[in-house]
Amino acid sequence: MPFYSDDLIEEVRSRNDIVDVISNYVRLQKRGSTYFGLCPFHNEKTASFSVTPGKQMYYCFGCGAGGNVFTFLMEYENFTFAEAMQALAERAGVELPVQEYSPQMKREADRRQRLLEVNKEAGKYYYMLLRSEHGTQALDYFKKRGLSEETMRKFGLGYSDKFSDDLYHYLRNKGYEDELLKDSGLISYDERRGGHDKFWNRAMFPIMDVHNKIIGFGGRVMGEGEPKYLNSPETRIFDKSRNLYGLNFARTTKKPQLLLCEGYMDVIALHQAGFDNAVASLGTALTSGHANLLKRYTREVYLTYDSDGAGVKAALRAIPILKEVGIVTKVINMRPYKDPDEFIKALGAEAYEERIAQAENSFMFEIRMLEQNYDMNDPEGKTAFYNEVAQKLLGFTEDLERDNYIEAVAGKYQIGFENLRKLVLHLGTKGGITAKKPPLKSGIHENKKKENGMKQSQKLLLTWLIEDTRLFPVIGTYITPSDFTEEVYGRVAKILYEQFEETKTVNPAKIISMFESEEDQREIASLFNAHIHNIETRADMEKALKETVVRIKKNSIDHRSANLAPTDMAGLQQLVADKRQLEQLEKMHISIE
The missing domain is CATH 1.10.10 (Arc Repressor Mutant, subunit A)
Known part of the structure; x- marks a missing residue:
């Protein structure tokens, strides 16, 4: 990862208001000083996802996801920190300096970039060939399938020539070396033939990631030949189980659901008919990786698989995978037609829209299919x-x-x-009807561990400190960062106390950027969003504050006592002094003015 100074990271973060950024992904409504919406990281019906402008942080009280604007893009878009930094810098008009990578990281980044270049060159070449005399058969095929020139251009459709070393020589003449071409998955090698094309005499479908970069290809053979459809092998930039065809377009749809198809032509036909929310898995059965990817962009998926036996089996396999990550699933009935492409050609887009409105609940679909066995x-x-x-x-x-x-x-x-x-x-x-649900395998943080009382007390105190900096002089008399016995909490408290000492203000969103691991960032977000619900008056707050401070101080004394070396006289003297202070504190009233 490139190195950026703390000051530059903070500049980029502070120039991207978290409410503005997250509003592009989540519909937020203001309640008091905080915005709430439905969490994009787990399935919920009641909004528990909060975005707080004052803290420049988000936190979900349902699943525990939380962080600053960098964390959000990393979780939602699956960005690395460097990618989130670049995206937010561009958004804010901040120019990032050219960064130095370690030699190994530079080699890896360069390799990925060159593979993307190779795929881009191949895509441009296939695109050109389709529109030349060599591509007549493939162009006729696309036209017979009812595709307009605009649609073919939008999806970058092309043709691989009938000569099996055509692309190889083209890319070699562009200066790309054999080893790179082999890694791209576009070229194969053997001793007898040397370099030869993976795809030849095929109508070509570029596969793009969500950032519109070509990462692979699918090809349909022209004339006789097997296999009928061929996909790029997996490479450093192409993982079939974590990408979906058409998602680069569908991710920006305004429609409430995504339509999940089986094939490229179904996706293209639906988009041409105005359904810009169609995607398909890449020549493989739906995986949990696909489901997690879909979950980032929608809460509802409508299966529009083929209506034949294979399509029904695929739907029955997909339903529990989608349900596992909390996606509401319905099934579109296209009978008497086989697939969306055939259906729309026969009955048109309005009839398909009606079928979407009539889509069947996935459980009722499963029951209806089950009935056929009896x-x-x-x-x-x-x-x-x-x-x-x-x-x-x-x-x-x-x-x-x-x-x-x-x-x-x-x-x-x-x-x-x-x-x-x-x-x-x-x-x-x-x-056992009350048997517990098995834990989700989605990576979404659904199962929050029940916290012990001391952790919650330390969280509460940190939350109160950032929400009301008047507490620092009051609390600082009794509690120091070393009294926070949870390791991460202590580190956070130290930074927080230093921020206040230097500027008389605190910046919790900046603190999150100081920690690298997602787990730590999520934990810190929770530190700054702890609440108890029975505080209504200042007297209630003062009582809760004193009880919390006493609890933390007593725990700190007990913790140090248990770990004190017998020869540590200075530590022993400090313990004695702290115990006396605790006795005084228990008799006092903490006042908040």
Whole structure:
């Protein structure tokens, strides 16, 4: 990572108001001095995501995500710190100095940059070939699929020539060496043929990351040949499980959901028809990496997979993966047509819009597919189906949500609500209806560990100090940074006390930038957002403050006593003095004026 001075980092941070930046991603509403919205990092129905202008920080009281404007871009956009720094510097009009990398990091950065250059050159060459006499067959193919020139240009569509070393010689003449071309995944090598193209005689689909950089390609063979579709192999810049085709366009959609397709042509056809929220996985089944990527940009995904058996299986595989990260999922019915492309050609965009409005709840879709495995005209088959449905209903651990789904299933399948509910409860009693949900594998911080009282006390005091700097002279008499026994808390307290001593102000957002690990940054954000809800008057605050200070001081004394070396006479004398001070403190009244 390039090195930037603390002053430059602070300049960039201070010139990017956190409310302005986050408002581009989250709809915020002001409540008092704080803004609230639905958290973009976990699924919630009640806004617990707060953005505080005074602190220049965000914090979610639901999942614990928090930090400053750098942290937000790193979490939301999956940026490195350097990428977040560059994006925010550009936004604020701050010119960053050219940075020195370590030799190894410079080599890696240069390698990635050159791979992107190779892909860009290949994309330009394929684009040009499509519009030459060599690309006639591929151009006819795209036109027969109903694509306009504007759409072909938007997606950068191209053609790889029928000569299997055409791109190789073109890139070599551009000065790119064999080793780099091999790493790009565009060129293969063997002893007999030497360098030859991965793609030839194919209609080409550039694959772009969310920043519109070409990271790979997909190609459809022209005429006979296998495989029909071919994708770039994984490289240093191309990870199939962490990228989605079309997301570079769909990420800015104003529509409330993303449409998840199976293929490139479906995405392109939907975009051309006005559905700029369509994406597809890259020739692979949906993964948790895809689901986490989708979660950054939407709360709802509508599956618009092929309506054949393979498409149904893919949808049934995708639903639990999306549910695991908290994405609400629905399924679009395109029958009697196979895919979105066919549907729109036959019935048009308005009819497809109607199908979106009629999209089926993913659980009800799963039940409908399950029904096909049973003979519903046979009492035994029907009973087995109801038992299977009841077992699936146990997956809803919240009573209200489970009852709502029981009601929906009972209404659709003509079974009494109470009968189905009793069956669910009966199976739940045997299997443990109140069993805990397995932890999410999404990387989202859903499971906050229950904190002990001392950690919470230290958090509260740090929060109070930044929210009311008048407390420093009051608190400083009794509590020093060394009294914060949690290691990170002590480091933060030291910086906070130094800030106040130097400037009589505090800058919590700047403190976050001083810590490198995301875990530390998140923990610090929580330090500055601790609250107790039963404080209404100044007397309440003074009482809570005294109790907190006493608790922290006593804990500090106990902690040092347990770790004091027998020969440490100075430490022993300090302990004696602190114990006397604690006795006096317990008898005093702390006043806030």
